[in-house]
Amino acid sequence: MENSFIITKVEDPNEKTKIVSEVLLDLPEWFGLPESTRTYIEESKDLPLWAASNHQEIVGFITLGESSIDTGELHCMGIKKEYHRKGIGKELYKALEEYAMIKYKYLQVKTVDQGYYKEYDQTIYFYKSIGFSKLEVFPTLWDEWNPCLIMIKALRNSCTKS
Secondary structure, eight states, rough: TTOOOOEEEEEOOOHHHHHHHHHHHOOOOTTTHHHHHHHHHHHHHHSEEEEEEEEEEEEEEEEEESSSSSEEEEEEEEEOOGTTTTSSHHHHHHHHHHHTTTTEEEEEEEEEESSSOOOHHHHHHHHHHHOOEEEEEEEEETTTTEEEEEEEHHHOOOOOOO
């Protein structure tokens, strides 16, 4: 089957950095700043990480961070280019969301705002397709060429009755 792949939660810190390195190196259009890429690789050691593989080849990953006690963060995600648009990102996200729902009310993700790079416009479209909504743009959080868009998604009802 052409699109057969499996999602597994990875625990070993060395395996996590190997996976993240391999995938991000395949995505220079998204992860072209070496210092930023090194940071994602290093931070992945300490974060929950799910990997997608296809016939013994790693094809993608997703990591979960925390921005507050109520909010998890889709910290980093990458799918090798040849595997884009095959449903792997959605499956990785489902695994992360199932895990995050136990602990968090919300998820957030940071990306480059729409209209600056076609690759990030595709990323925004993907996040919208899995239920994220635009929250706010910080024009200079990263730098003026990469305005930071924060997108959010409610994982469970945050309203309570007294």
